[in-house]
Each structure stands twice: as C-alpha cells, then as structure tokens.
Amino acid sequence: MATMHPYLNFDGKAEEAFNHYKSVFGGEFTFFARMGDAPESDKLSEAEKNRVMHVALPINEHTILMASDCVPSAGHVLNEGNNMYINLQAESREDADRLFNGLSAGGTIEMPMADMFWGDYFGSFKDRFGIQWMVNFTNRR
Template identity: 70%
Template structure:
C-alpha cells in the first residue's frame, strides 16, 4: 500500500484550521478544492458553497494531513468521533477492492466503491468497530 493519511472533518472551519496547521507545520497546501467545484454545487445552500471539499497539507514525505467541511444540508452531522477518518491510498484497483471489502465487512458502507468526478476509484465506510475509513485509488497510477 502506498500511503495512509489522517482525514479530518470540520463544520465550516476547515480553512481556518488548516491555515493554523500550516502556520505550525510549515509548507504549502498540495490541494485546495471548494464545494463549488462539485457537479451539483448549485444545489447547496449559499452558506455551504464556499466550504472546503478537500484540502491537503503535506507534513513530510510520508504523511499528508487532509480535511473537508461537512454539509449539514446533506444530512451530515459532526460529532466527536466522526471528525477523523483514515484515508488509504492503495497502489492498484485490485488492492483498493481487497482493502475496501475486507475492512468494511460487518460495517456500514457510506459510499460504495465507484469511479468519481475527481478521477479516483473511491469508497468510504465505518468498520464494525466504529472506525471511519476512505479508500482512494488515483486512476492514473496503474
């Protein structure tokens, strides 16, 4: 497996939090995507459209701190315990399926594995122990 990264969720404070983390860790953001980039962004309430869909701050050569804002209009609720996820970045589509199917067994799939508009093969779930996972294979790898 290529990488495993912490993924944080915030309720409208992702940008503020990540500017703070950047001031501590240094470096530059490797990605900043707003909700307005999503295909159906116009259906979001005005107060959610400028939220962060995805942000990434490389910490070192092996770890990237990532995050997004939740969308209350889509039923997302931020509670302690669901604001941190483990993001896996496998090296192949096959490894993605193996990890997703194995770790999600007995758990609750939030988003089944599917090809996404951002070019990845992605899925998310809560495992049978309550840990939240995301599996994201970048299609161009293999």
C-alpha cells in the same frame, strides 16, 4: 505497503484549521477546493458552497494531512469525539515542544509535555478545532 494519511472532518472550520496547521508545520496546500467547485453545487446554499470540499497539506515526504467540511443539507452531522488522535513523532525535544505549543494554542491540554515512565518525552491535547493530538519524542540514549 500502504501509506496512511490522517483525514479530518469539520463543520465549517476546515479552512481555519488548516491555515493554523500550515502555520505550525509550514509548507503549502497541494490541493484546496470548495464545495462550490463540485458538480451540481448550484443546489447548495452560498454558505455551503464556501465550505471546504478537500484540502491537503503535506507534513513530510510520507504524510499528508487531509480534510473536508461536512455538508448539513446532505444530512452530514459532525460529532466531535475522543475516538481519534493524530500521533506526531518529533525529531527532537525542541521539535516536540514547538509542535505541542503551536498546535495546542487555544486548545485543552490533556497531558503536558513531560518525560514518561516508558522513556519518551510525550504530551497530548485537543486543539481549538476539536482534533486530538499526541506529540512524542523517543529518547535514544
């Protein structure tokens, strides 16, 4: 069975975003490298050398959140869109609220945390870095 790890792309904000995500989820980066660490990075501007080539933050024993910054001089263009959400399955209502409040700080709330007609406690938002999240707690009564 394959394991799925969300991979995010940023336009120069990967480090800021992942420091924020680390403050919410805890833990430490298992990998962090800058574009300047790559072969032939001497062709990049100083600003691009400082961009994140790859960062990995374990969320739990099964999931690693990963990302990189795009490199404009290589023709990379980031288009923030609504084609992806990261869905977090919380362990409790309290955990759901903690994740929702921490990650949505400075972002745009799409749907506040609330009990839904299908029986779950759910909310969604776009964080201040343009990443869309869903937080869900499945009530088992």
